[in-house]
Amino acid sequence: MRKGSAKGQDRIYKRFGAFLLFFGAAGGFLPSLYMIATKGAIWSVNRQQPHHGPEESDPVLAFHISLSVVWAILLALQLWSGGSGKMRTLHRRGGRVAVGFGLLGVAVAGGWVWTYLNDFSEGLTTPGARAGYYTIVLGVGVAINAVMLVVHARKKNFFLHKDFALMSLMWTLEPGIHRFYMWLMRWVCWDCWAPENTEGMGIALAKLPANLTVIFWALLMASLARRVNGVILWNVAGQYLLFTFGTFSTLDRLYEGQIAESVAGISLLLGALALVWRRYMVKRIQSD
Numbered sequence: 001m002r003k004g005s006a007k008g009q010d011r012i013y014k015r016f017g018a019f020l021l022f023f024g025a026a027g028g029f030l031p032s033l034y035m036i037a038t039k040g041a042i043w044s045v046n047r048q049q050p051h052h053g054p055e056e057s058d059p060v061l062a063f064h065i066s067l068s069v070v071w072a073i074l075l076a077l078q079l080w081s082g083g084s085g086k087m088r089t090l091h092r093r094g095g096r097v098a099v100g101f102g103l104l105g106v107a108v109a110g111g112w113v114w115t116y117l118n119d120f121s122e123g124l125t126t127p128g129a130r131a132g133y134y135t136i137v138l139g140v141g142v143a144i145n146a147v148m149l150v151v152h153a154r155k156k157n158f159f160l161h162k163d164f165a166l167m168s169l170m171w172t173l174e175p176g177i178h179r180f181y182m183w184l185m186r187w188v189c190w191d192c193w194a195p196e197n198t199e200g201m202g203i204a205l206a207k208l209p210a211n212l213t214v215i216f217w218a219l220l221m222a223s224l225a226r227r228v229n230g231v232i233l234w235n236v237a238g239q240y241l242l243f244t245f246g247t248f249s250t251l252d253r254l255y256e257g258q259i260a261e262s263v264a265g266i267s268l269l270l271g272a273l274a275l276v277w278r279r280y281m282v283k284r285i286q287s288d
Helices: 006-039 055-081 085-118 127-154 158-188 202-224 230-254 257-287
Strands: none
Touching: 006 055, 006 158, 006 202, 055 085, 055 158, 085 127, 085 158, 127 158, 127 202, 127 230, 158 202, 158 230, 202 230
């Protein structure tokens, strides 16, 4: 594992965290909040109409959105106050609240409860269920990293605390980046990506650049901060698996199953080889 200085890690992590927050929250979620304010209804980016789901899921979705807005504000506060001795108390107390809002509002309400009520309402093998499995994994990524950042803060291992904090940030903002690409696709060609013209695949296609964006973001950040370690790489591997899953699902609907299976298999093989190569290089560096 490559270690950098605490100040260097703080500086780079803050900059990359602020970028991802702006990209995901302002670029992806803010247009949706604007539509809620102007249309008076929770807005579907994919269908460009008020969201329609099972009636029992609507309060959960509203709860998720409300807590996520507060969470984004708290996140900005954490990025600003982190690494400053003068604001240590503010950062510690704000962090506890932010973790609570992230777990309850993002992981539990948005990632699991709403997904169960909405995406699995018609069964476990429908196209909506595929999106549901994806979202559940996002919630797991948020929850694991949020818990671990608290664990390492209590242990006063602030290097790992920050690693897990930025990875939790990645999982929570990936849906925002996904929405950004959905908005972008619509703005480039409004009718091209309408569900009726793509058999509903626009939402799936937008996930792929979102996965690649956060993978590149995490690897570049870790490299510059000299923090290329297991925490970063296993989280990146999770996003890579989602990218592979999304690629397989897309190709499976566009072409024959064998093509989709072949591409997914090659993608998994390349990912596994990358992890093995990384372990080999670490051992070689340590032995020199």
